[in-house]
Amino acid sequence: MPELPEVEVVRRGLETWAAGRPVSGVEVVEPRSTRRHDGGAVAFESQLPGLRLAAPERRGKYLWVPLAAAGSPPDRALVAHLGMSGQLLVNSPGDPDPRHLRIRILLEGEGEGEGEREGEGEGEGEGDGREAALELRFVDQRIFGGLFMDALVPASDRPDQLVPASVAHIARDPLDPYFDPDAVYQRFRRRRTGVKRALLDQGLVSGIGNIYADEALWQARLHYARPTETLNRSESGRLLEAVHAVMVQALAQGGTSFDSLYVNVNGESGYFDRSLNVYGQAGRPCPRCAAEGHQSPIVKDRFMNRSSAYCPRCQPVPRRARW
DNA sequence: CGCAGGTCCTGCACGC
DNA sequence: TGCGTGCAGGACCTGC
Numbered sequence: 001m002p003e004l005p006e007v008e009v010v011r012r013g014l015e016t017w018a019a020g021r022p023v024s025g026v027e028v029v030e031p032r033s034t035r036r037h038d039g040g041a042v043a044f045e046s047q048l049p050g051l052r053l054a055a056p057e058r059r060g061k062y063l064w065v066p067l068a069a070a071g072s073p074p075d076r077a078l079v080a081h082l083g084m085s086g087q088l089l090v091n092s093p094g095d096p097d098p099r100h101l102r103i104r105i106l107l108e109g110e111g112e113g114e115g116e117r118e119g120e121g122e123g124e125g126e127g128d129g130r131e132a133a134l135e136l137r138f139v140d141q142r143i144f145g146g147l148f149m150d151a152l153v154p155a156s157d158r159p160d161q162l163v164p165a166s167v168a169h170i171a172r173d174p175l176d177p178y179f180d181p182d183a184v185y186q187r188f189r190r191r192r193t194g195v196k197r198a199l200l201d202q203g204l205v206s207g208i209g210n211i212y213a214d215e216a217l218w219q220a221r222l223h224y225a226r227p228t229e230t231l232n233r234s235e236s237g238r239l240l241e242a243v244h245a246v247m248v249q250a251l252a253q254g255g256t257s258f259d260s261l262y263v264n265v266n267g268e269s270g271y272f273d274r275s276l277n278v279y280g281q282a283g284r285p286c287p288r289c290a291a292e293g294h295q296s297p298i299v300k301d302r303f304m305n306r307s308s309a310y311c312p313r314c315q316p317v318p319r320r321a322r323w
Numbered sequence: 324c325g326c327a328g329g330t331c332c333t334g335c336a337c338g339c
Numbered sequence: 340t341g342c343g344t345g346c347a348g349g350a351c352c353t354g355c
Contacts, residue, residue: 001328032352081330144353197346
């Protein structure tokens, strides 16, 4: 499941392979994957070609590529959300289609102005690959994700920054240079909900999904049902630092190479195999308690239609709880 | 058949 | 009464 670190890996891959290229063609294979585009698949296919991709940006789990018409600065963006199972892949146009291909976007080579096509450029020319056409593919088994275009508007807190209108309600994430932990703490105090709900609310802090929420809560030794208004400043700070640490670690381990013609987004980063302390670990001993000589198996609860894993010993249920 | 979960949408309960 | 806001839960979707 792509969370912030996985999306950041995709952003970097796009920056390397796609930025600077003009779109020369679009095929929407699955219309539901463009359901958030105004006008749907037909409009998407007709509006995107001819625009040039600028440097990709990200906020939380949202990724966007500013789009510019020839001779103009970007005023809109191609927005991507990977949902539960989305991938963005960069391929050569002739490569065989993957199983759940939903959208393909043909990108011209860099540098060349007009579409110079000379036979199949399959094995010829080569160079550094910058001149060859590429195919950007959106692959998504469950169709929770999608691609759409949207106007760029000034960010509410920093009018010099542009964000897609549909992303304006998403809070800054813990890796954002302008992320403000104290402002989040103030909002925790005003809320009347449990801390895990708050962590998953993308309008409060963005980029956190179910897996990293559980991991960060474990790291900060907080139970998921702890009422946010009872957190003190140091607990809030500890929690947000834990979220940051979990994301940085995942990025370091999941940021596998994208020096091949393949943008890695499969969500199977090494992080999932090696570093999970509670998520998916039900029944196994809590690593922290084990290190202290105690045997304390991880518990899995059903909660807000999701699983929540925690250690009952070092993350005890609070006296007052908000589920 | 139930489970996996990110986001949008709906509806409810407030307070003014 | 009406409106805005905050919060909770369901719908969406497919493969195992």
